[in-house]
Ligand code: 13P
């Protein structure tokens with residue numbers, strides 16, 4: 001079945017039959033991206049899910065993304081081809097952890113990255129993604145404390161840009177991005193002196209990239225800290241012939257499509273998210289045939305979570 005033209009036309013036929021739209025995150029396998037109706041970053045896909053006119057959303061991504069789609073469209077059927085596709089970052093904070101943290105800062109505004117469970121979103125004031133995290137934090141009254149969770153590297157990036165001293169950051173991380181380390185990035189950047197660098201803010205190396213630029217090790221305009229969607233926009237206007245990409249390797253597929261004249265290379269070609277890759281061509285086909293796995297969110301939790309998610313999709317680009 002895998003990724004053949006017959007597979008693709010069967011997927012499209014079954015999707016039409018179910019009145020379903022297929023959404024795929026930028027980290028999905030190339031054949032999944034190519035068969036999807038929409039490919040994008042977390043924020044773009046949330047917006048599309050919220051406005052979809054179809055009865056069913058088939059979410060090719062990880063579980064929290066499908067859950068977010070269900071929160072935004074509670075009356076629609078939301079399917080994920082494999083419900084075991086989790087996220088190590090979302091697992092780094094539980095609702096009980098957050099309750100305890102909020103008790104220490106009762107007046108704080110809670111800003112949660114969208115990579116969290118529905119229960120955590122329900123205890124959150126505003127959600128954000130990597131593309132609007134800075135705008136979301138900047139929208140909060142400067143005198144209020146902010147609890148930012150769960151990603152420590154994205155939190156450090158937001159703190160650097162906004163200059164907020166009252167931003168408290170949870171110590172979570174994504175195992176894939178944390179594994180793209182500063183030494184690797186430095187070595188690659190030094191051996192490819194003409195290449196630009198696209199770095200996702202979840203990366204452990206984002207701080208060292210900026211530090212090296214600040215130290216004059218390479219020009220500051222070579223380094224771009226970007227969400228996955230931001231990388232596509234930047235690729236379309238990039239001037240250099242080569243770009244080093246520090247994020248999950250699935251990203252290279254859309255980048256190469258967006259700017260075929262540029263040589264995109266992964267800073268770490270082992271940076272593959274095993275959860276994203278659970279959405280195989282066979283799993284997508286099974287999902288459309290059997291209508292499984294269906295994503296459910298407790299209605300009370302969904303109601304509370306939808307406020308914070310709604311605010312996220314209203315803020316920023
Ligand atoms: P964005 O699509 O928001 O850039 O995020 C990436 C991510 O790590 C999702 O797992």
Ligand code: SF4
Pocket residue numbers: 062086087088089090115174175176177248273274275276
């Ligand atoms: Fe989660 Fe990291 Fe995988 Fe993204 S790449 S889904 S943050 S584990």
